[in-house]
Amino acid sequence: MGNKKTTVLSGALVAAVTLVLSACGGGGGGATGEVAAPPSDPKGVSGEIKVLTQRTDLVQKGVMKAYAAEFNKIYPKVKVSFDGITDYEGEVKIRMNAKAYGDVLFIPGAVAKNDYPKFFAPLGTTAELSSKYRFSDKAEVDGKVYGIAQFGTANGFVYNKALWKKAGITAWPTTPQEFLAGLKAIKDKTGATPYYTNFKDGWPLVQWTANNGSVGCDANASNKLAGPVSPWKEGGELRAIDGLLYDIAKRGLSEKDPTTTNWETSKTLLAEGRIATMMLGSWSITQMRGAAVDAGLKADDIGFMPFPVQRGGKFCAAVVSDYQQAVSVYSENKPAARAWVDWFTEKSGFSEKEGVVSAVKSAPMPTTLKDFVDNDVTFFDRSEAGTAAVNDIDDAAEIGLNKPDYRQKLIDTARGAAKGSAEDFFADLNKRWDEAAKTAGS
Incomplete structure (x- = not known):
């Protein structure tokens, strides 16, 4: 599914860094405060709703239409239509200048968290929704929740088990040093490319940010970035994360020419054992296994391993939210829109089918994460309560935790295509972050 890449990039955008929706200017200003409450009687709900989605593949293949047909068995008087948008972030940001931006939509990363009440109807209080749903703090403003996650994802390395085994490695590396040694063994013993950056497409590099929290087994790791804390200092989570990526490139363990990578091709390359490992969300497992089956290979050869750090002898995996589903503040059929959000989240079976975290x-955890469950990996939902403050700092520092640019520069520096050392690179990031933290939000 080529369009899955949009899901992941945007999900990460929502998870970590939200930019100011400058294009909206004085937009918004709908009937703020009107709650899109769950309807009590399905047969009493009627009207037409438009659902915006970045999954153009599911719209084109009729999958979303099939979901609507199931929805109509419970809500027969609601007509659901879908608008699949390839450039979801860019297109929806423009649409939100006016009032006609659908009834149900994913909250674009470009909308500042504090502006949610201008554009989206509250779905209930934090107290009401947090007991039932994961990630409610991500869309919480002043005690009200404005979005319910489409799903969650754990982060890790999707890998070719057969290739790692051929290199003599059957156990997950427990340290970055072991992981690097494993990649070198793959290069030396199999001739395959040990790690594939997907540098050219860019968005997979954002996936590394989602490991923040997994390194220290800390649900508040993201919130702790809100201040002059030098995130890339020695011992910091982002230093461990980006330091590993730097070392992979520095030691020649990634593709020779990262400017020629291709996301769609990478799925087949991994399935066929021509590349061994990629950092991605757990959503990718079903796609990689599908590519293996298409190539006439074993789906079971595709595995998923946690970030190579342990705490107390156990691996940890932060579970982060993908896009948040919201109801437009301008929707004329809020009960029907809310009915769709609740049904799609709880009854559609979408999460199970996609192999993602509900x-x-x-x-329960999806079967795609069975290896994590069987090996007692510690799961936790990463809090995003401090997202707005972190966003402000990241934006002011012009770093972009959710953009590929700085990691592309990191890789170029590591492989000698750009001047500098790791120490200088990380020192510059720390300086920019700390200076921005002193003024952001003031």
Whole structure:
């Protein structure tokens, strides 16, 4: 599914860094405060709603239409239409200059968190929703929640088990040094490319940010970035994360020419054992296994391993939110729109089919993460309560935790295509972050 890449980039955007929606200017200003409450009687809900989605593949293949047909078995008087948008972030940002931006939509990363009440109807209080759904703090403003996560994802390395085994490695590396040694063994013993950056497409580099929290097994790791804290100092989570990426490139363990990578091709390359490892969200497992089956290979050869750091002898995996589903403040059919959000989250089976983590707290982990469950990996939901403050600092520092640019420069520096050392690179990031932290939000 080529369009899955949009899901992940945008999900990460929502998870870590939200830019100011400058294009909206004086937009918004709808009937703020009117709650899009869950309807009590399905048969009493009627009207037409438009659902915006970045999953153009599911719209084109009729999958979303099939979901609507199931929805109509419970809500027969609601007509659901879909608008699949390839450039979701860019297009929806423009649409939000006016009032006609659909009834149900994913909150674009470009909308500042504090502006949610201008554009989206509250779905209930934090107290009401936090007991039922994961990630409610991500869309919380002043005690009200404005979005319910489409799903969650754990981060890690998707890898070719057969290739790692051929190199003599059958256990997950427990330290960055072991991980690097494993990649070198793959290069020396198999001739395959040990790690693939997907540098050219860019968005997979953002996936590294989602490991923040997994390194220290700290649910508040993201919130702790809100201040002059030098995030890339020795011992810091981002230093461990980006330091590993730097070392991979520095030691020649990634593709020879990162400017020629290709996301769609990478799935087949991994399945066929021509590349061994990629950093991605757990959403990618089903796609990689699908590529293996398409190539006539074993789906079971595709595995998923946690970031190579342990705490107390156990691995940790932060579970972060993908896009948040919201109801437009301008929707004329808020009950129908809310009915769709609740049904899609709880009853559609979408999360199970996609192999992702359900936003419903009571739901079990997906079978795609069976290896994590069987090996007692510690899961936790990463808090995003401090997202607005972190966003302000990141924006002022012009670093872009959610953009590929600084990691592309990191890789270029590591491989000698740009001047500088790791120490200088990380010192510059720390300086810019700390200076921005002193003025951001003031």
